[in-house]
């Protein structure tokens with residue numbers, strides 16, 4: 001069964017009457033890495049927010065282990081919230097600038113595991129910071145005192161600490177230099193192997209998606225054009241749009 005899926009999801013933004021998603025159905029299996037690729041404005045982030053429960057669809061249903069998320073209450077809803085974590089493009093934008101990185105990491109952990117004591121929380125944070133390749137001393141810094149790559153590693157640590165089942169990564173390396181991009185992607189691949197978490201990997205970069213994912217949904221103007229196995233993209237691509245994306249990424253063969 002899918003960890004997370006959606007059926008016939010549409011999104012109409014009331015303020016401007018824009019239909020950002022049109023009857024979208026996708027699924028993310030246990031331990032699977034699923035990509036969403038498509039041009040700017042195609043609805044990738046809107047879909048990511050809705051399937052992760054941050055925004056509501058105008059129509060259609062999102063399922064967490066087969067249960068409609070709009071019916072989740074109390075502990076079941078908290079479990080869903082903890083199990084689905086995000087990594088965004090701008091890591092510092094999602095951190096309180098007045099907090100040290102230690103506090104940035106401990107606060108959400110405290111909320112997710114209210115029964116765990118302060119020392120244990122601090123130990124978990126220090127251990128996780130090591131796992132994402134940073135020294136424990138960085139925990140005393142504030143978000144504005146670290147580089148973009150370091151901030152994204154902290155953001156990844158924050159995402160991994162609640163032990164999520166699904167990580168929704170939305171353009172999570174787009175703001176980084178190419179060499180740092182590769183380091184962060186490899187860190188995520190390592191985390192994926194170690195934790196068995198599923199990923200919804202959103203990117204406009206087809207090559208990156210291919211490197212990271214098992215399957216990819218191609219989006220255009222709020223619709224899914226097709227879904228491809230990342231190992232056989234060229235053979236499976238049927239739509240002109242996907243062929244164009246492949247040609248942009250790899251040239252004509």
Ligand SMILES: Nc1ncnc2c1ncn2[C@@H]1O[C@H](COP(=O)(O)OP(=O)(O)OP(=O)(O)O)[C@@H](O)[C@H]1O
Pocket residue numbers: 013015016018020038039040041042043044045046047204
């Ligand atoms: N809150 C909102 N109100 C109105 N329109 C919105 C809102 N959020 C997004 N949109 C519109 O919905 C469309 C899809 O936006 P979305 O951010 O999902 O695209 P995207 O594929 O993630 O693009 P990018 O690659 O640039 O991140 C865009 O045309 C955008 O302007």
Ligand SMILES: [Mg+2]
Pocket residue numbers: 044045046170171
């Ligand atoms: Mg986006």
